[in-house]
Amino acid sequence: MLRAFLVWLQTQLGKGSGDLARSWSEALLESLNFWSLLEGTHLLALMLFAGTIFVVDLRLLGVTFRRTPVSVVSDRVLPLTVAGFTLAVVTGVALFYAKPLFYYHNIWFRLKLVLLAFALVNIAVFHVRVQRNRSDWDAAARPPFSARASAALSLSAWIVVISLGRLIAYDWFECGKPQPHFINVVESCAASEAGAVEKHAVSRLARAGA
Secondary structure (H helix, E strand, O other): OHHHHHHHHHHOOOOOOOOOOOOHHHHHHHOHHHHHHHHHHHHHHHHHHHHHHHHHHHHHOOOOOOOOOHHHHHHHHHHHHHHHHHHHHHHHHHHHHHOHHHHHOOHHHHHHHHHHHHHHHHHHHHHHOHHHHHHHHOOOOOOOHHHHHHHHHHHHHHHHHHHHHHHOOOOOOOOOOEEOHHHHHHOOHHHOOOOOEEHHHHHHHHHHHO
């Protein structure tokens, strides 16, 4: 059902009549200048968001700004964090809309969503539970273990999210190419236009032909 919706989103939504008619998704992808601007804006927004998150996390770890209360550091960068996150989400959704089926069958994108969810849950846990008693350790050069653990998880998760986003550009694992069975399963290649090609099956055929 989800894939059928994405097919409609990519190929039918906004499509006019005529052989040369393009859907809004296809028009966005084929708009070279706007696509580049959108992608560049997404990267800059991600840098702003992740950069400010890292500043707070490093303070919580007791690495930087040790003489500055955690609340001061957090309050100073929070508006930038919110702005960066909002812009990253808006541009990220637009980028996904341009190639929904490509991202749907991309293992890196799927892993990115899992880690993104983990990172957001970690932020929620920090704000709801960890910093409830922040007044007790706000000015401490080295916050308690729970705060440091949350910061370490945050740093690790966002670094992985950014790395997975970068890997999306590479075609190491694509449906239709010979690849391990579990990759085909994770990417739902059997439902894609290119299909699922098992690497071991191709190897057996090659040996038989030899």
